[in-house]
Amino acid sequence: MRKIFTLTAFLTILAANAQFTSGNVTLGSTGMVVKLETNATTATITLTGNSNSYLGIGFGSAGMGNGSDGFIYNSQSSLDYTFAGVGSNPVADATQHWTVSSNTVASGIRTIVATRTLAGGTEDFTIANAAANIPISYARGTGLSLANHGTSRGYSTLVMKASLSNEEFDKQNIKVYPNPVTDLLHFGDNGKIRKVSFYDTTGRNVKTISAEGKSSIDVSTLAKGTYIVEYELTDGSISYDKIVKN
Numbered sequence: 001m002r003k004i005f006t007l008t009a010f011l012t013i014l015a016a017n018a019q020f021t022s023g024n025v026t027l028g029s030t031g032m033v034v035k036l037e038t039n040a041t042t043a044t045i046t047l048t049g050n051s052n053s054y055l056g057i058g059f060g061s062a063g064m065g066n067g068s069d070g071f072i073y074n075s076q077s078s079l080d081y082t083f084a085g086v087g088s089n090p091v092a093d094a095t096q097h098w099t100v101s102s103n104t105v106a107s108g109i110r111t112i113v114a115t116r117t118l119a120g121g122t123e124d125f126t127i128a129n130a131a132a133n134i135p136i137s138y139a140r141g142t143g144l145s146l147a148n149h150g151t152s153r154g155y156s157t158l159v160m161k162a163s164l165s166n167e168e169f170d171k172q173n174i175k176v177y178p179n180p181v182t183d184l185l186h187f188g189d190n191g192k193i194r195k196v197s198f199y200d201t202t203g204r205n206v207k208t209i210s211a212e213g214k215s216s217i218d219v220s221t222l223a224k225g226t227y228i229v230e231y232e233l234t235d236g237s238i239s240y241d242k243i244v245k246n
Helices: 002-017
Strands: 019-021 025-029 032-036 042-052 056-058 071-075 081-082 098-106 109-117 130-141 152-163 184-187 191-201 205-212 216-218 225-233 238-245
Touching: 025 152, 042 056, 042 071, 071 109, 081 184, 098 205
Parallel strands: none
Antiparallel strands: 019 032, 019 152, 025 032, 032 042, 042 109, 056 071, 056 130, 071 081, 098 109, 130 152, 184 216, 191 205, 191 225, 225 238
């Protein structure tokens, strides 16, 4: 029971500290690229595009329909908008929930990074810190002032996937290297290891390898990804770590 409880505890920590990202998503022929990242409390959007154009993202399946939530960089100080329907300019929210953390221009391309809480305000699209498909609309203006975008617009989907950092677990008394690993996982002089079990992030055992008397094991057949690794020592003790397989 002790081993099951410990693995469950590690999986609970993993879920609580998980982060999710859409990766960089190219938005049609507009020249815009968007990335959405989340953690337990915060959403971060990174939007790049022509520095002389307004850059807009609409959240939700309704696109730019009346009442939909939008993030728009433009000539005004506001970023938080509510769409008023196709053909009408969006309206800045009374309370602005996005906060700019970076706004840089290089070679005519603007990169703006902003954060807000996952929930935002009552008029905002709720962003979950979870694996999800988030439909978006997007538009680039012919200038910085809000106006009809013409054909520089479209629809896309942000596919949010887990993004885990190596700092999420403390090392558990077993020295192994390298991490990330590609082929051979080597053991340091921290005790004799009897076997090594690999679990995916749902807790499913995907591989167990006998390691008794070995200084390394071959993990080349493991699929790329993040694994919780269980080390069983010859004295019967159990330890856990997190390994990234390249």
